[in-house]
Amino acid sequence: MQVLVIGGGVAGLVCARTLHRKGYEVTLIEATDGLGGRVRSDQVDGFILDRGFQVLFTAYPAVQRQLQLAALDLRAFDPGAIVVWQGRHFVLTDPLRDRDPAALAGAVLAPVVPFSDKLRTLQVALRMRRHTIDDLLAGPDRTTIEELRALGFSTQMIDRFFRPFFGGIFLDRSLQTSAKCFRFNFKMMSDGETVVPNRGMGAIAEQLATDLRTAGRIRLNTRAVALVEESGRVCGVRLADGSTMMADAVVLATPAPETARLSGLPMPEGQLGSACVWLATRQPLYRGKKLILNADEKAFVNTLAPMSAVAPGYAPTGWHLYAAAILGVPEQDDSTVVARAMVDLNRMFINEATATTALANARILRVDRIPFSQFRQPPGLHPNLPDNRTERRGLYLAGEVTEASSINAALLSGERCAEAIQADLPR
Secondary structure (H helix, E strand, C coil), X not given: CEEEEECCEHHHHHHHHHHHHCCCEEEEECCCCCCECCCCEEEECCEEEECCCCCEECCCHHHHHHCCHHHHCEEECCCCEEEEECXXXXXXXXXXXXXXXXXXXXXXXXXXXXXXXHHHHXXXXXXXXXXXXXXXXXXXXXXXXXXXXXXXXXXXHHHHHHHHXXXXXXXCCCCCCEHHHHHHHHHHHHHCCEEEECCCCHHHHHHHHHHHHHCCCEECCCCEEEEEEECCEEEEEEECCCCEEECCEEEECCCHHHHHHHHCCCCCCCXXXXXXXXXXXXXXXXXXXXXXXXXXXXXXXXXXXXXXHHCHHHCCCCCEEEEEEEECCCCXXXXXXXXXXXXXXXXXXXXXXHHHHHHHCCEEEEEEEEEEEEECCCCCCHHHCCCCECCCCCEEECCHHXXXXXXXXXXXXXXXXXXXHHHHCCC
């Protein structure tokens, strides 16, 4: 039984690997020169740069099933975050997971948000731990901002913490994303760690691809331009070079816009983009392994991540690597984007002489632009997402578009797509 998987992101890799292990004759084709899609890393002058800033939650259920976590040499961010507000740095952290006494004491005393909000956050975290994922996702939906207000959080807490923190996850500081996404992500962070592999996020894709590479089942630089259909059934694809590849089942494991183009089927509308300025300094901008959140309502840089402090493998000895994450894709050229980012970073460290000097001598390594980082996830969207099976016989979907916009969802969709093919086309 021959299966053709189009797209070498994590969903396509999981689907292809699962079917390969079950004895199907699988071929995975990828239009670019590497695997992973957005979960990919590059070597640049001895640094490891991911395709935009991203992290992995170890509590993701699909991660527990699909990845050998020990082999990834995972390194964890410290719980909580440092909030920059009016030029001052304030620590907010999770007392259930943070073992740093100084961070805990600083968080209790930090005046950036009311103490009542800190207690409320702890209560929410405890409730999330007690409930299952299914419990948290049941019932009617609403926006994240509505959820936070209903939970009793103050305007200060929402504006100074939740907008930059969850806005960074959802790529939307207005927090119009489904509250079910908020609950799920909050639980994942409460139940596990926030990590990156020491050799970059691309290590995830490389691990998933090992069996397929060994068996010679992957073709890179191979772009599908159209589906081939015979007798009312999708049976292959036409490639950019004019050749065709035939199969008993075809899986589209591509981003939503490309899936819509190839299949002609409706996909979730609205895309959210992101950008990232990668910079390296000789001196650390700050100590520790917490994210820095820019609480300024006019923030250009939303988040600053100390990548090499968390995972030393990201940078050569003697260098400190940072990812300055930007929501949306700026229209300006790279030099202008870098200039705007540096203005924000200098404001964030305006009272830190050592950091200011380090920024003045920073080395800019790359500017990433990811036009399609996520699809919009307003309340009520998820029950109406496409199924792994499509109305076109022989055509299946594997990708976050069938579940939600996250690494867990991509892995889960790959699993479910493989299950559907095994049920429909048993060996």
